[in-house]
Amino acid sequence: MATANTYPRLRAVMMRIAQSIPVVVGVVVISFLLTRALPGDPAAYFAGAAADEASIEEIRVALGLDKPLIQQFFIYVGDLLQGDLGQSISSGQSVAADLAKRLPASLELTLTALIVSCGIAIPLGVLAATQPGSWIDHLCRVVVTAGVSLPTFFTGIVLIYVFYYLLGIAPSPLGRLDFIYIEPDRVTGFYLIDAAVVGDWETWLGALKQLVLPAVTLALFTLAPIARMTRAAMLTALSSDFIRTAKAAGLTNRKVLYGYAFRNALLPVVTTLGMVFSFALGANVLVEKVFAWPGIGSYAVEALVVSDYAAVQGFVLAMALLFVLLNLIIDLAYTAIDPRIGFASK
Amino acid sequence: MSDASIKSAAKSSGGLDHLIYVLRANPVTMLAFCMFALIILAAVFGPSLVPYDPLATNAANALQAPSLAHWFGTDSVGRDVFSRVIVATRLDLSISVAAVALSFVVGSVLGSVAGYWGGWLDAVLNRVLDTIMAFPLFVLAMGIVAALGNTIENIIYATAIINVPFYARLVRAEVNIRRDSGFARAAKLSGNSDIRVLAMHIFPNALPPMMVQVSLNLGWAILNAAGLSFIGLGVRPPTAEWGIMVAEGANFIVSGEWWLAVFPGLTLMIAVFTFNLLGDGLRDIVDPRQRT
Numbered sequence: 001m002a003t004a005n006t007y008p009r010l011r012a013v014m015m016r017i018a019q020s021i022p023v024v025v026g027v028v029v030i031s032f033l034l035t036r037a038l039p040g041d042p043a044a045y046f047a048g049a050a051a052d053e054a055s056i057e058e059i060r061v062a063l064g065l066d067k068p069l070i071q072q073f074f075i076y077v078g079d080l081l082q083g084d085l086g087q088s089i090s091s092g093q094s095v096a097a098d099l100a101k102r103l104p105a106s107l108e109l110t111l112t113a114l115i116v117s118c119g120i121a122i123p124l125g126v127l128a129a130t131q132p133g134s135w136i137d138h139l140c141r142v143v144v145t146a147g148v149s150l151p152t153f154f155t156g157i158v159l160i161y162v163f164y165y166l167l168g169i170a171p172s173p174l175g176r177l178d179f180i181y182i183e184p185d186r187v188t189g190f191y192l193i194d195a196a197v198v199g200d201w202e203t204w205l206g207a208l209k210q211l212v213l214p215a216v217t218l219a220l221f222t223l224a225p226i227a228r229m230t231r232a233a234m235l236t237a238l239s240s241d242f243i244r245t246a247k248a249a250g251l252t253n254r255k256v257l258y259g260y261a262f263r264n265a266l267l268p269v270v271t272t273l274g275m276v277f278s279f280a281l282g283a284n285v286l287v288e289k290v291f292a293w294p295g296i297g298s299y300a301v302e303a304l305v306v307s308d309y310a311a312v313q314g315f316v317l318a319m320a321l322l323f324v325l326l327n328l329i330i331d332l333a334y335t336a337i338d339p340r341i342g343f344a345s346k
Numbered sequence: 347m348s349d350a351s352i353k354s355a356a357k358s359s360g361g362l363d364h365l366i367y368v369l370r371a372n373p374v375t376m377l378a379f380c381m382f383a384l385i386i387l388a389a390v391f392g393p394s395l396v397p398y399d400p401l402a403t404n405a406a407n408a409l410q411a412p413s414l415a416h417w418f419g420t421d422s423v424g425r426d427v428f429s430r431v432i433v434a435t436r437l438d439l440s441i442s443v444a445a446v447a448l449s450f451v452v453g454s455v456l457g458s459v460a461g462y463w464g465g466w467l468d469a470v471l472n473r474v475l476d477t478i479m480a481f482p483l484f485v486l487a488m489g490i491v492a493a494l495g496n497t498i499e500n501i502i503y504a505t506a507i508i509n510v511p512f513y514a515r516l517v518r519a520e521v522n523i524r525r526d527s528g529f530a531r532a533a534k535l536s537g538n539s540d541i542r543v544l545a546m547h548i549f550p551n552a553l554p555p556m557m558v559q560v561s562l563n564l565g566w567a568i569l570n571a572a573g574l575s576f577i578g579l580g581v582r583p584p585t586a587e588w589g590i591m592v593a594e595g596a597n598f599i600v601s602g603e604w605w606l607a608v609f610p611g612l613t614l615m616i617a618v619f620t621f622n623l624l625g626d627g628l629r630d631i632v633d634p635r636q637r638t
Contacts, residue, residue, distance in 0.1 A: 022473065023476060023477065023480045026473065026474075026476065026477030026480065027477060027480050027481065029477070030477060030478075030481070030486075031489070034489050034490065034492075034493040035493070145619070145622060145623065145626070146619070148565075148618075148622055149565065149615055149618040149619035149622050150615060151569055151572060151573065151589075151592070151611060151614055151615060151618070152573075153573065153576050153589075153592060153593075153596075154592055154607070154611035154612075154614065154615060157592065157595070157596050157599050157607050157608075157611065158608065158611070160599055160600065161599050161602075161604050161607075161608075164600065165599065165600060165601075165602050165604075172600070173600070277482070278479075278481075278482045278483055279482075279483075279484075281482035281484075281485060282482045282483060282484025282485055282573075283484070285484065285485065285488070285577065286573055286576060286577065289576070289577055290596060300488065301577045301578070304488070304492055304496075304577065304578060304579065305578055309492060309493070312488070312489065312492040313489060313492070313493070315485075315489075316481070316485055316486065316488065316489035316492075319481070319482050319485040320480060320481045320482070320485070320486075323480065323481065323482050324480055327480075
């Protein structure tokens, strides 16, 4: 989008990217504080239960814990810049490698869920706004109020009970692929894409079957805020003057609705997506636990159970950086939708 | 909490009539108030009314389907699910009320100070809040509990911390627009100290929107706390709590013992639903323009 236009647009994009730097710094500071706020003595913890006084002291020096806090912070940042998030005690691997291995599973689930939920919520909101008082408006209202009250982990369990136990159509809720299929060669780490690349449609179908229930669970959770915002934004747009003018000028209903009203209504909807991502990334952890999905959420939960703190903190940091990145993408998408936005006012 | 909004609605325009009108026109809000009363009753009197001891095991009676003797069935060690669900109300409600109260107080103080005096305090606060909001909130709560230690108190602190930005921002905005208003200047000129003007004259104006936020937040705080205990944080296994009961029941859902997870889950859902309806209802009373 930056290439297509003149200079100011490019500058606005660069400005927005620059604005996310202090946020990233803040995120790194908080996650540093979280790693140093470990209960008890981190050195004693990392040395293990059988360690004596001398070896604890050795670990303390090795980890740099004997230095002042500020110095520790710069060591931490230095490690981060080299992609070092520490060692996971439970898996014995480096946390960064573990996260990288499991991230595609989480992204595949979250993105599928968001696409499904946008695909349902936005048309639902638009229809509810164009036909106020109709059955679809009432449906929208019920979905919106009930949707925000659903505990994701509970929805997931109910779906498993109905579709796996009662109806028997869903596969057993254990991971990304049934053991009868062979894992596709890793290209992107997204099973659906990897299987399609090599043309293995049987595996593709198997992966899709495993994906449906967790994705629907997550989609149900994110449906409500998107539908609510779409409806409200469409109502505002439809009652504004430029719509009346467009109608008076004799434009077709279709053109007015999708060319003018919808395009304007998209802006607040895209803004809400930022908040929705925050919820979705959190809910992701719960959904992964329910469906034994091998993503970074269930990795963090397993790490929590065995007090593997480096893994948990690495996960928190990775999620925060992912969220900052998503927000950045959303804001940049703004410019594509609305040429008026210059970021100058922000 | 409804008191404050009723009072403020009464003071503003139309008074009690408006409240009655809203409640009559919106039976759903009425229903939410009734359900809220029921939840409070369950939290206060529940433990002394339930038919069975929520912790008493009875291996001979394990995994019984719902019946007249055990309305919600029994779990894997023969505990009565109904008693456990009711008793859990108090714990779940206390966690969320404590967390919301904490973030209400902290958010009010921070927001008032930043909104009234502005300057570098305001700038620093905004940066800190931005940073908190830069985390996916549930994930941050997980990180905080993992760092501070796995206890119920830390669940409360974590939930409070992730809620503070919402209150602080709201109060900051409300205080900031009234900082130089006529009534605030008059109060200052007649000899009140800054703190008194802020606390007694300006801050009360922020209360009605805060009440709406509290109600919506309570539902969210319950969900959050239950989610944390679902993944094994905070509450320890024999304790009755909705999140952990759903987690325990999840192991039995694939073999068809649905009542273990479904009843605590449904109760949790209804509680959250009640608070959300209540929040929407309060918003209609406090600020009818915000209706969507």
